Amino acid sequence: MAHLVKVVIENKASARDPEGETILKDLLIKGGYEQVKSVRTAKLLKMWVEADSDKDAKEIVSKLCDELRVYNPVAHTCSISVEGEE
Amino acid sequence: MAHLVKVVIENKASARDPEGETILKDLLIKGGYEQVKSVRTAKLLKMWVEADSDKDAKEIVSKLCDELRVYNPVAHTCSISVEGEE
Amino acid sequence: MMKISVIQFPGSNCDFDTVHVLNNVMKVRADLVWYKSEDLRGYDAVILPGGFSYGDRLRAGIIAAYSPVMREVKKMAEDGYPVLGICNGFQILVEAGLLPGALLRNSSLKFVCKWVNLSVVSNKSVFTKKLREGDVLKMPIAHNEGRYFIEESDLKEYYRKRQVVLKYTDDKGRVSELSNPNGSIDGIAGICNDEGNVLGLMPHPERASEGLLSPFNSDDGRLVFSSMIEYMSGR
């Protein structure tokens, strides 16, 4: 059965996110949306994984993210969540 | 109060997702993770929005996404969700 | 005396190159116009040059599409003036809704800079009057988000109206997977509006206008500019 696992990769919180800054300053604020206070961008990977359980699927993805360097721990944080079977 | 709204932008199926395909084929399968059946990539924007409620925050973001073409309807789908106050 | 405006957005980087070719190779007057300008009166044509406006953030061209000057560019397009978008300029025109479709990340997932062959599919636009359909041109490309996309069902209509202007091909004018550098649908490299006065293309005619700079000693890019100039002087 395929389980959907979501991986979110973003710059470490302590690091800047120039893309988010530009979107905020030059698109949203200039477009009149001053209610928006901050924008951060991230990359989302949705993986459908064959596994016995959500938990197993998540573990497989955790492992592969580290092992295959889907993200670089020096620069990024990576968070993994399961969204239920599909 | 700032509400966190998440915007996920991904390619329509007809526009393909070469990045997801490449991650699956060149990284995961070659790396020995055949349990993964499919990968889709998306761009995630986290916006912190000043609003009275989650619902309002979400509405503001919905509106700005359409109005400022945060996604291109020709090629993308866009989904918006609220994650609670912070 | 005719006058062409070349718009500078923050991050444009082919602005000087384009002005150089217009002034020194084509011998017409071209001015740089800062993106905050709200007045393009007095100009007979407008060019959106290549580069990385706003660093390609969010998506190439999207932020620039909301610049003050774009309202004026739209007015000029409606009034029938020639409007040319090169590379990032093409991306801006698409994002501003002046041209159909979308430009997505190259299917190779890599930036690609090289000289390609381009076939003229239609010479409908004011920038291709001096070209014959079937001609094969040489120009360089340099982009990260150049994969032209449009729903197949809509594409038919654009073919019918002869809006598909240029395609990536081999040197014999044949479309193949090998000749397609970015995964564009049908190998499309440039498209114009129904009226033919707005053209967007990924290749760089301004880099292909002097034999000295071409590995083939060619200057095919000039034809784009001279078609435009001829059209302007006839207007």
Add this chain to the structure above:
Amino acid sequence: MVVQNFIFVELTEEEIKEARRMLGREPNTLELAMIDAEWSEHCSYKSSKSILKLLPTKGPRVVIGPGYDAGAIDVGDGYVVTLHIESHNHPSAIDPYGGAATGIGGVLRDILCMGTRPIALLDSLRFGNIEESAHSRWLFRHVVSGISDYGNCVGVPTIAGEVEFDDCFERNCLVDVVCLGLSKINDLVLAEAKHPGDSAILVGGSTGRDGIHGVTFASRVLTEKSDKERSAVQIPDPFMKKLIIEATLEAIATGHVRGLKDLGGGGITCGLSEMADKGGCGIDLELSKVHLREKDLDPVEIMISESQERMVFIVEKGHERDVCEVFEKYELPYSIIGRVTDGGNLIVRIKGVDLANLPVKIVANAPIILRKAIEPDYIKRLKTVGDPGIPKDLSPVLLKMLSCPSIASKGWVYEQYDHEVGIRTVVKPGKGDASVLRLPNGSFLAIKVDGNSKHCYIDPYNGAAGCLAEACRNLVSVGAEPLAFVDHLQFGDPGNPEVFWTFSEAVRGLSDFSKALGLPCIGGKVSFYNEDIVQKMAIKPSPAIAAIGRIERQEWITTMNFKHEGDYIVIVGETKSEMGGSEYYEYIHGVVGGNAPKVNSIKEKAAMDSVKEAIRRGIVKSVHDLSKGGMAVALAEMCMSGGMGASIDYSKVPAENLRVDEILFSETYGRFLLEVDNAHVNELLELMRKRVSFGVIGKIEEGSLDFSFGDKRLLSISIEDLKDAWTNSISRCMGEV
């Protein structure tokens, strides 16, 4: 003042004592931190200064020599070009994308702060074995994409470079970047503060915690903890850099910018103290004016932070508005942070309270360290390595040589770089030995960067000189007269006497050879500590040399592709049995050692001069120098790029009693291949006679590359097969085809 857990990584006990003595008092914590940053190896050159003195730095065209952010050369008609080389090795080793990208950012700033527009970038890269190691592939892929994303976005073309692979770079990849600038001679700006009363304006990114201790990080070896050691990696922001470039050039055009400095290693401390020191003034700095990213930065952090994309302008008193209007046009953050004084001190204040007060003479001039140098044992050992046997069939050997990643086409790399923007690139990457740019005065500039760690390892003296020789040969091949060079010297820990010996030898080699050629060194950089505890391995000595040359006339520009069937092929220079460090020994036979090529400056110069003259007389049609892979590889490259074959009689190659594999693959310096037609062959031979050894070794033909000895056919390979081996080898390694 709050200073939490601040650890001095670099200063030794003696240095602290020395600082105390020079000051005549106890420095406070902030002052010590400032001295620590500025006295780091990276900023102060304390180990290398005494050796670097050997290099010649003067010449008729030198406008600015070493000592500034970049050197400057007069290219005629009131124009100068500026040149600098930098590396970002340590950051790239742990964050290849961000590290390489911010490396580009750094070298661009060096060119920009001379007041010159950056017009070209080059990259010189070294990685481990990408055929075997996933880690090396990961580094390679992300370093190239970091350079690509940054350089392309700022609109500066990356027009040339080189890549070498060797196991010693498995952990410590080397990422050298070169930048070339252009301006009118009168628009040059120096990093000086010499008019009391002028304002110091900080422009660009805000100051944050990222990059704290960058210079001390660069002045140490990598450890297991290096990943975690960095407080935060630096995030490249090429879009901001592009705005800074345009704003800076526009600000200079106001005529009120009197000094300019990029904030790189050592941050505000190094930037301000070096400018004050050079200008013979002091600076009063009001720290509360620095725009911060995080509110809770303490003064130490502000003073040493290396946050990216920042510049300091020294602006003529009373004209601050004129300059600041430019920054406002580009919506760049700025703040007036200080004032130039006629004292000699850098005084740091917060809301009027003095926090630090240091004579800039002391901060900017670290005490020199004299290092011990001992010849390593391995050098003698490697000389006596035995020769491998000759393979029976040399056809597959040649094909394998062409697919060797260090030799194979680098199209995978340079097609990811916009090498055309600026519309100056006349000879593009892959088309000639060096790349050629047109200049606004109608002349042309050739540029190339070269290195050869394998040669330098076996013989650092000749190897280093050989890198410069190769760079010059590459310039000469495209028709240029070499003008000047910059060097980047990359070694292990200088405290290790064996490492330091290789360093001193390399500088000696460079210096002897450049003096013989009359070629000035106008700048450079030293990067030590390229070793890691995990693998207990220092890199092979790896100087990278970037050289520029001038081509006065368009007709002289020469490329390497064969042009016409039936033309003659001539080799210039004698081939020797110098196989040590060759790709043939290492890649085919796995042999490290033997005799590495030696430079002979008289013969090298004679060969360059004859080729230059032949080009100028218009009697040769294509030229290619011999480097990695030797004659066979060079011929194959000329065949492939011209789409033509050649038939070679290698008995005609000037050489004494060499084995066939030596003739084919030796990497002896001082050699070129020329194409000449029937009408000019005699004139060419006449020109060469008495000046250099040469041989007419064959003719251009259709279809295949053939080698014979007299009538005896050795091998024949079709152009398609050559191309298949060479063109896609790197994409294959990267798993893409």
